[in-house]
Amino acid sequence: MRIIRQNNLFFAWLVAVVATLGSLYFSEIRGFIPCELCWFQRILMYPLSIILGIAAFLDDDKVKKYVLPLSIIGIFVSTYHYMKQKLPWLDAMQPCTKGIPCNTQYINWFGFVTIPFLALTGFVLITLFLSLKRSK
Incomplete structure (x- = not known):
């Protein structure tokens, strides 16, 4: 657990890169x-790969205030999207009409x-x- 706390920015960056590459794999390959809704999730995830990469390289813990809003909004968008897939009555209320x-x-x-x-x-x-407290 100590390794994760000391390298939390690196692990957060790694997750963002895997998610970005995964979404590109699904669409491009x-x-x-x-x-x-997938596009909104991409808009929220892709910048995290760059921002968290720079923050991990510079060991800049202050990046949390910029990244956490994006990831928390992403949680809400992804949850809503997942619910639209798994709960048919929710999708019937407001179906996607384009694309x-x-x-x-x-x-x-x-x-x-x-x-x-x-x-x-x-x-x-x-x-x-990003919520884990770093001990330097």
Whole structure:
């Protein structure tokens, strides 16, 4: 646990990079077209790869005040998107009318792991890593 606390910026950056590369893999290699909510999640995640990378390199713990709002908003967007996929009545209230429907499940591993679930996991991990107090 001490290693994670001392390197929390690095681990948060690593999660952001994996999430960014994963989303690019799904769209550019697998050919999955992102829906509108997927784009919002990308808008929130992609900058974290750069910001957290610079912060980890410079060991700048002050970056939390810039990153945490993005990751917490990402948690809400991902949760809403995941609920639209798993709760049909929620999607019926306000269906996506442009492009790919937001309830499309390109993957459904183990019956619950979808792309918004993966994004949610990334945002939660980044938030948790940044919430850990660093002992220098």
